């Protein structure tokens with residue numbers, strides 16, 4: 718399958734492929750728009766997504782030096798009351814652990830199989846001049862287990878790309894996987910982030926995993942992007958009615974908010990406009 722010119726692999730499109738090859742095909746190759754609602758309570762779903770995006774924006778502005786008092790006002794004026802609590806949690810627990818050079822909303826990419834792997838990081842911290850620490854802010858109410866987070870494509874992709882391309886953030890220019898750490902910080906569980914270290918073995922496994930995944934996509938014939946057999950993946954998919962996988966969507970109560978892609982709700986931030994460092 719020939720992908721569109723300049724197609725980059727991101728955590729979002731890889732996750733779509735892993736969830737359902739047919740969703741990947743509809744979204745990125747056919748570029749099919751389908752107006753199905755993600756969940757029954759679509760307005761609340763949208764509001765939750767927007768609240769996550771607004772919280773990311775608050776944190777970004779704070780890290781870029783906007784005054785705390787100004788950001789307090791913005792948080793308090795937000796229609797979603799949860800944001801104030803997340804914001805207070807952030808201010809109490811996160812700044813004390815951000816010791817080092819900060820790279821806010823930074824994108825990095827690295828080539829793979831004639832395409833690029835691309836990651837947008839909420840924050841990369843260079844600590845002790847040699848440690849590269851990823852911070853990813855999450856606003857889901859649930860805090861997943863470490864083992865589950867380790868297997869997420871976002872974790873694999875973000876740590877791998879930083880090990881490949883993070884040298885520009887250091888004096889040494891090269892990065893050993895052991896220098897990379899990924900922190901998921903949960904606004905609703907703020908005391909300590911979930912910390913995932915990295916090493917050479919995991920790096921090599923991730924490289925093989927990502928190459929296999931991309932090769933599989935590139936080798937697939939158009940007619941072989943099959944629909945997933947796991948009907949759970951269809952519950953919140955926008956193509957549900959297109960695929961005849963039920964007219965009613967899943968309810969918001971059982972939706973795993975962790976998998977909500979806040980990038981889809983970003984109001985003012987455009988992924989393509991964010992400064993990117995390429996290798």
Ligand code: SF4
Pocket residue numbers: 736737739740743944945950951954955956957958960962
């Ligand atoms: S509704 Fe199900 S089968 Fe159809 S694209 Fe979405 S996940 Fe795939």
